[in-house]
Amino acid sequence: MIDQTRRQPDPIPVTLLTGFLGAGKTTLLNRLLSDPDLKDTAVLINEFGEIGLDHLLVQHFDDATVLLASGCLCCTVRGDLVEGLEHLLRRMDNGVIPPFRRVVIETTGLADPAPVLHVLMMHPYLVMRFRLDGVVTVIDAVNGLSTLDAHPEAVKQAAIADRIVLAKTDLLDTPERQAGFASLNARLDRLAPGAVRLDAAKGEATPAALLDAGLYNPANKIPDVESWLNAEAVEAAEAAQRGHSQHGSAHDANRHDDRIRAFTVATEAAVPAAALDMFLELVRGMHGDKLLRLKGIVRLVEDPARPVVLHGVQHVLHPPSQLPDWPDDDRRTRLVMIVRDVEPAVIRRLFDAFMGLPAPDQPDGAALTDNPLAPATMRR
Numbered sequence: 001m002i003d004q005t006r007r008q009p010d011p012i013p014v015t016l017l018t019g020f021l022g023a024g025k026t027t028l029l030n031r032l033l034s035d036p037d038l039k040d041t042a043v044l045i046n047e048f049g050e051i052g053l054d055h056l057l058v059q060h061f062d063d064a065t066v067l068l069a070s071g072c073l074c075c076t077v078r079g080d081l082v083e084g085l086e087h088l089l090r091r092m093d094n095g096v097i098p099p100f101r102r103v104v105i106e107t108t109g110l111a112d113p114a115p116v117l118h119v120l121m122m123h124p125y126l127v128m129r130f131r132l133d134g135v136v137t138v139i140d141a142v143n144g145l146s147t148l149d150a151h152p153e154a155v156k157q158a159a160i161a162d163r164i165v166l167a168k169t170d171l172l173d174t175p176e177r178q179a180g181f182a183s184l185n186a187r188l189d190r191l192a193p194g195a196v197r198l199d200a201a202k203g204e205a206t207p208a209a210l211l212d213a214g215l216y217n218p219a220n221k222i223p224d225v226e227s228w229l230n231a232e233a234v235e236a237a238e239a240a241q242r243g244h245s246q247h248g249s250a251h252d253a254n255r256h257d258d259r260i261r262a263f264t265v266a267t268e269a270a271v272p273a274a275a276l277d278m279f280l281e282l283v284r285g286m287h288g289d290k291l292l293r294l295k296g297i298v299r300l301v302e303d304p305a306r307p308v309v310l311h312g313v314q315h316v317l318h319p320p321s322q323l324p325d326w327p328d329d330d331r332r333t334r335l336v337m338i339v340r341d342v343e344p345a346v347i348r349r350l351f352d353a354f355m356g357l358p359a360p361d362q363p364d365g366a367a368l369t370d371n372p373l374a375p376a377t378m379r380r
């Protein structure tokens with residue numbers, strides 16, 4: 001008889017380990033994998049070039065390590081990564097390898113992390129078996145600044161991080177290097193205000209600090225919205241940024257990271273579901289490729305007691321989930337967005353328009369509220 005009570009196992013957390021070429025990813029991975037708490041970890045390594053070498057450096061190299069050999073993840077992602085994850089699952093489900101409780105994917109230093117996140121967010125089967133735990137970006141304390149200047153991929157890797165590991169801080173042995181490191185930190189304050197920063201040489205990059213960065217605390221399954229969104233840090237960075245602008249501090253508009261902005265949108269009011277759908281559709285349609293990451297928690301008019309959780313990367317939105325309850329007293333709708341080449345004010349105006357808060361001087365708001373085809377909740 002078929003066991004009707006059988007259900008899908010909990011999705012396995014996946015950590016994406018990224019960072020520019022030579023930043024220190026493999027070194028960090030080895031350190032993490034030597035921790036007994038991570039013995040049940042499967043590893044996927046993506047290497048650039050015909051002959052992969054990194055797997056030789058990963059001491060964990062065994063049956064639970066998959067080498068994605070055919071090149072850059074962003075080019076081969078639909079094939080290699082999906083196949084790699086399915087391969088691991090198949091071998092675990094068939095008892096060929098022991099069950100693993102966690103996956104770490106180390107990308108090549110040149111990879112755009114977004115396509116990897118897309119697979120984890122929208123593959124019809126893999127989203128049931130895996131969940132994105134977080135993005136860990138390794139940055140070289142000595143060369144990080146010049147890498148950000150020269151490579152837009154490195155800027156993107158930093159901007160979408162949940163955790164940033166600063167490697168090679170033990171090499172900051174001259175005043176010039178120390179000054180460069182201070183400038184690097186100042187840039188990261190703006191570029192990735194929501195990411196927790198950890199110093200590898202000080203021993204801060206522990207499994208506990210890097211992993212379980214997702215919404216759920218796997219031990220008690222209670223969602224930790226506050227640290228997942230980290231909206232306060234993003235708001236503080238915005239305020240600091242406004243202060244700089246008022247005092248006329250100049251930024252080089254051509255610098256890659258000056259085109260990236262992290263900001264929050266918050267409201268006390270509940271949001272009509274139709275308005276939320278249309279807002280997200282429009283943001284994805286108009287600015288999808290510029291929306292590096294979106295995280296949010298939303299109070300719906302229709303179901304205010306059960307907040308909706310949003311998580312998106314570019315035009316791909318993870319199927320929204322609903323929490324059974326609000327985790328704390330803060331019941332505001334809060335969105336945290338990281339965008340490139342879009343003014344936060346543009347997105348904020350759009351949100352206000354869908355929330356029925358049209359700015360009188362903005363034709364888009366009036367067009368929505370006066371439009372007989374718009375959902376009733378949005379009409380005047």
Ligand SMILES: Nc1nc2c(ncn2[C@@H]2O[C@H](COP(=O)(O)OP(=O)(O)OP(=O)(O)O)[C@@H](O)[C@H]2O)c(=O)[nH]1
Nearest residue numbers: 020021022023024025026027028109167168169200
């Ligand atoms: N002094 C010092 N050296 C480090 C540290 N982390 C990494 N390295 C060295 O930096 C070099 C590159 O480190 P890897 O861990 O291979 O860097 P990676 O990001 O995996 O490199 P790719 O796979 O080529 O992109 C190696 O020689 C490491 O020994 C650190 O914290 N301090």
